[in-house]
Amino acid sequence: MGRKKAAISGQLADIDLRLLRVFTAVVDAGGFTAAEIRLNLANSTISNYISDLEKRLDMHLCERGRGGFRLTEQGEVVYAATLELVGALEQFKQRINHSHNRIFGQLHLGFAEHMLGAHNSCIVNAMDSFSQQAPDVHVQISTMSSDEVTTAVMDKQVDIGITVLPHQYPELETLPLFDEEMRLYCAQGHPLFKKQNKEITREELLQFPFVESPRLMPGRETHPDMKLWNKQAKAHHQESRATLILSGHYLGFLPRHLVKNWGLEAQMHPLFIDTYGYTNVFHAITRKKRSNELIINIFNQCLRQSIAGTKKENS
Structure with a gap:
């Protein structure tokens, strides 16, 4: 029996590099669906690219389906080799940059x-x-x-x-x-909105639901009281968090400059600035x-x- 012909016997073409970059992006993301946003490509397009790469290399690179995404042994080899290739290309660019002063x-x-x-x-x-x-x-x-x-x-x-x-x-x-000042906000419609800060006790806050933000996650709290708060909603993006606070049902943290820039200072007011306010x-x-x-x-x-x-x- 004759020796099997190499899958890539000549020079790498631009299409090969493009397919390899798509492949590494899928591996780094952990699957086709997770790579959609990173690559700005539809799942079906990514699948076609990987199939084309497998045909060009004459290799089965990954398992995909209900069992999840997993690299085959050949896929592991191709992934490692691609990282080496991309690194070499970057080094080439850097040497050319230095040579041309551009x-x-x-x-x-x-x-x-x-x-x-x-x-x-x-x-x-x-x-x-x-x-x-x-x-x-x-x-x-x-x-x-x-x-x-x-x-x-x-x-x-x-x-x-x-x-x-x-x-x-x-x-x-x-x-x-640079720094960013964060404050705990209450909005119109909330039972605490019409109260003065001096009329509110820290114990009273335990009665109300909060929106979880990154600094309210377990182990990241900036004050011991925060561990006791009822974090009933989660919104790590600030616009979503502001929406929940503005509903009048939740308390939560927002950057002071955002509340001002959005023109919400009349609809929100901060609580216990000196106690719970912090700086990012x-x-x-x-x-x-x-x-x-x-x-x-x-x-x-x-x-x-x-x-x-x-x-x-x-x-």
């Missing part, structure tokens, strides 16, 4: 939602500086909840995240950027081990210069 490539940023309301200049000034230094870099910005930003950076979905960290991660580098610190976060080193370093430097400029203006 910067090419992509920068994917993950932003926590609504963070620009109070500190627009810090990010905008950094983006302005970066665009001048690296005009050929393709920039993509994805907006998500604060915890999702951290996950996206850890899972290599984005290069740099700007978010609030619940705790420190040894595998991440962090750069503090936004950080720029990146993986310590990363392939897009040059572009990431340039953007981080732009952030540092923007922060320094802001401090000088305020001093």
